[in-house]
Amino acid sequence: MTKEDFKNYFELLPRQAWLAEKEEQMISLISSCKNKTQKKLVFELLEDFRYVDYKLFIRYLEDIADYIINDSGFDINKTQIVGMVMDSNPDSSQWILQFLKPILTKKGWNNVKITTEFHRAVRKLNKDGLTNLILIDEFIGTGQSVDGRLNYLEEKANEDYVINAIFLAGMEDGISKVQNRFNDFRCLIPLKRGITDKYKSPEKEEAISQMLDLESQLLPIINKKKLTDYSFGYGKTEALYSSYGNAPNSLFPFFWWPYDIKETLRNSLLIRNEEGLGL
Structure with missing residues (x-):
């Protein structure tokens, strides 16, 4: 430089x-x-750029926990906090949920059901009567994945349910596409293109x-x-x-893209781990 x-x-x-x-x-x-x-x-x-370091991340999780307990309007005995993933591969929603557990415990919601895989949440809704769902993830982009989860829920649910959502960050365009499909929707860091x-x-x-x-x-x-x-x-x-x-x-x-045109590993500013993005 x-x-x-x-x-x-x-x-x-x-x-x-x-x-x-x-x-x-x-x-x-x-x-x-x-x-x-x-x-x-x-x-x-x-x-x-909006960058969330560890201290700020934990502070935002405090806000997410407060929303779940105080603002969602849900009864702990009928509630499950749900991640976005549909398979066993780890994703950002599971990362959020893991950090959220002790914060919820500290605030008195130790026994709330946390379901890391979305398809299992639908089973628990039908089988165990956990009909209040709170969908959680770190980031919403196009809204396409969220739409897919909601379509799956509508197709598979045999019981009436209420679903809220809270995201740490997300694009305003993606938010506008899906927010009306929820009983309540929150995003702590809305972003423009x-x-x-x-x-x-x-x-x-x-x-x-x-x-x-x-x-x-x-x-x-x-x-x-x-x-x-x-x-x-x-x-x-x-x-x-x-x-x-x-x-x-x-x-x-x-x-963040890992390789340059010469197939050399870049010293990229940020890192993304994604299956298939390695030589």
Whole structure:
């Protein structure tokens, strides 16, 4: 990076303190930009970034627990807190639920039923009368996965039920697509699209062009995973969000895609573990 790049980086740190421990990754990221316009775009996107570190994560979980206990209106004996996953592969909802357990216990809800796999939650609804569901996950992107879970629930449920949802973060577009399908819906960190909702023409078109050029430096196919499916974030969600855990695939891939065009492992700013994204 040039002296000007370092100046911009250090000016960014008071607003994005998490980047202080990622100087090497920032050098790699900015050094891969081809021109000043691309560097400017990357710094501007990082200014708007929402990063949840461990301390902030626990604070948000306190809010989620308070919602479950005090604001959901549900009886503990009829309630199950439900994750998004449909199989045995770990995901961010299971990560959230694991951290949430001791917080709920501390607040007096030690015996609430927590169901990590969504299909099992439907069985418990039908068999055990746990008809109040609270769907929990870290992030909502396009809303497609949430829609799929709700369709499955409508198809398989044999009992009347009430379902609420609370997400740590999510895209406003995805939220608007699904929130009316819930009895109550909460998202603690709603997000706008990083480029489309930030810039006006002609700056918007220029930013899109520059980001596409940055993505052209990334390996286009990893096993059967196509970069085009993740361009501008999965579903073109343009997310500028991550936590200290696994980065969401809704994030611009320039910040996390593991390999460059030469099949070299990148020292990426953020990490996403996803099956199939390894050589």
